[in-house]
Amino acid sequence: MSFVEHKSSVTSSLDITNSPTNISHIMFVLVGCNRTWKYRRSYIEAWWRENITRGNIWLDEPPTEDLLPWPSTSPPFQVNEDITKLKVYPKLLNPVVVRIYRSILDTFRLGENKDVRWYVMADDDTLFFVDNLVEVLGKYDHSKYHYIGTNSESIKSNYDFSFEMGFGGAGYALSYALVEELVLKIDGCIERYPHMWVSDYLSSSCSADLGVDLTIEKGIHQIDLRGDISGLLSSHPKSPLLTLHHFDVVEPIFPSKDRSESINHLMKAAKFDQSRVLQQTICYHRQSNWTFSISWGYSAHVYESIFPRSILRRPLETFMPWVTGRPPLFMFNTRWPSSDPCEAPHVFFLENVDQSSEQGDRVVSVYTRKWARDMGACSLNGNHSADPISRVQVSSPAIERKEAGRIECCDVEYESGKEVASVKLRACMKGEMLP
Incomplete structure (x- = not known):
């Protein structure tokens, strides 16, 4: 023929x-x-x-x-x-x-x-x-x-x-x-x-x-980077995540897991809600002057200062360039990792995700601390240390896909000295910015 x-x-x-x-x-x-x-x-x-x-x-x-x-x-x-x-x-x-x-x-x-x-x-x-x-x-x-x-x-x-x-x-x-x-x-x-x-x-x-x-389409990712790409994955654009590439040349994206285990771990979250995977949600705990940055299905960062979304949407430069050379190296703005306790986040990675009828039929994802930050508290904001937190628990709607291109907001519940901080995702109110 x-x-x-x-x-x-x-x-x-x-x-x-x-x-x-x-x-x-x-x-x-x-x-x-x-x-x-x-x-x-x-x-x-x-x-x-x-x-x-x-x-x-x-x-x-x-x-x-x-x-x-x-x-x-x-x-x-x-x-x-x-x-x-x-x-x-x-x-x-x-x-x-x-x-x-x-x-x-x-x-x-x-x-x-x-x-x-x-x-x-x-x-x-x-x-x-x-x-x-x-x-x-x-x-x-x-x-x-x-x-x-x-x-x-x-x-x-x-x-x-x-x-x-x-x-x-x-x-x-x-x-x-x-x-x-x-x-x-x-x-x-x-x-x-x-x-x-x-x-x-x-x-x-x-x-x-x-x-x-x-x-x-910003949700497609070549990943022409090397090393630890957690900074990039923790500050994803608000576009839906479509692809990730080059797993053979970057470190496993979850600590204590190999590359295949890391991918399967991320896909467990995706089976519950692809629309929210890696979508960054930012909210505040005013009593402690803390900022929470949630990359749904992947990580949670807790900062001991109040940072606007315009800052935290820039990825932490945890990764290395694809090839060495003179800057600028990347097609996007980045933030340098800092040793200042007012700027360096406490970092938590996804441990588990499940559906909970106890929380009104919501999806609950849990993020655990994998290592200590090893810094003192931020003295500029009242010395409210987030060191006691070992787990961040995030609840999100179970039946609602996140609308593409829109951000969500959230509320934080935390009692001083406790091990668990609870975050509830919700629709943003009109004009909602910093509290």
């Missing part, structure tokens, strides 16, 4: 309907290889939903014996077409780039596109928050050309490749209308740009030649 015949036999996904976008409308195009899959499979299985999510993991060759039998908990595997048969192959600077990008064409040719509205590309070490992805893609019209992704956090990476490129490790989404046009032109575009050595740049260039520029 020729490509044209195959294309015409596929039911078009561009029939205009009034139905909201749902998970069945998304086709995941995940790209890996035999060498990496055995180490990264757990990342994908943490979010993949058997018999619900659609798509494939594309490999460079048939699975080796140690990868078989192929588990049903993983996406079905496919093997990319042999690109050595392409007439442009001898001119390619990096053939892997072409294999990755042509996974779009390989997926389309499977003929499984009925009702597909979006193709979502990503690497095999990318964590998706699918409910949030469905909500965000639902804002866009899949019958029009859309290319949705994000830049790198690293200025150097964007400079080296392109500030107009969606980084594929973080993941990017192509509307079905755009995919239908691209598959007719992919090989011609590859012949036009044989010198490109990054698949994301090739993808960006091919879309740009069709007049389609990148649309940025």
Whole structure:
């Protein structure tokens, strides 16, 4: 069957309907290889939903014996077409780039596109928050050309490749209308740009030649950083969390857990409420002059001073740059960690999350202290030490998804000297700022 015949036999996904976008409308195009899959499979299985999510993991060759039998908990595997048969192959600077990008064409040719509205590309070490992805893609019209992704956090990476490129490790989404046009032109575009050595740049260039520029969504994260990224995750933008990438090059995101355990721990919270994962909520305990910063499902910070949201939305620079060089290094503002007890937070990480009927059918997440702050109290604000607190307990609505793009407020209950501080999330009152 020729490509044209195959294309015409596929039911078009561009029939205009009034139905909201749902998970069945998304086709995941995940790209890996035999060498990496055995180490990264757990990342994908943490979010993949058997018999619900659609798509494939594309490999460079048939699975080796140690990868078989192929588990049903993983996406079905496919093997990319042999690109050595392409007439442009001898001119390619990096053939892997072409294999990755042509996974779009390989997926389309499977003929499984009925009702597909979006193709979502990503690497095999990318964590998706699918409910949030469905909500965000639902804002866009899949019958029009859309290319949705994000830049790198690293200025150097964007400079080296392109500030107009969606980084594929973080993941990017192509509307079905755009995919239908691209598959007719992919090989011609590859012949036009044989010198490109990054698949994301090739993808960006091919879309740009069709007049389609990148649309940025802040919840997509390349994580071109190194070391401890807890500062970044504790001050997430108010956009819904969509993806996290590069787990192999950063430290495990939870203390005393390895990378796979950390991912599964975060996904436990996500199963209760994806809309609030990493969403920063800030509130105050005036009696003690304390500020609480909650990154739901991940961490809680307690400051022995009153800080406005405009300050705490800047991540603590706990991480290192992707590559060394002269500042500025990052695409966002940061705060330096401080040894001043009035500025340094007491840090707590998620211990558990569950639903509580005792609190009016709310979700209760508990954050525990993993190490002592080892500083005195902030003398400027009355020496109200938060050292006695060992646990921060946060309750949130069980049946209400947080509205995308909106912040929430909260109230703190704490008796001096007690081990537990209780925080209740709620809708902000009109004009609510500092108390």
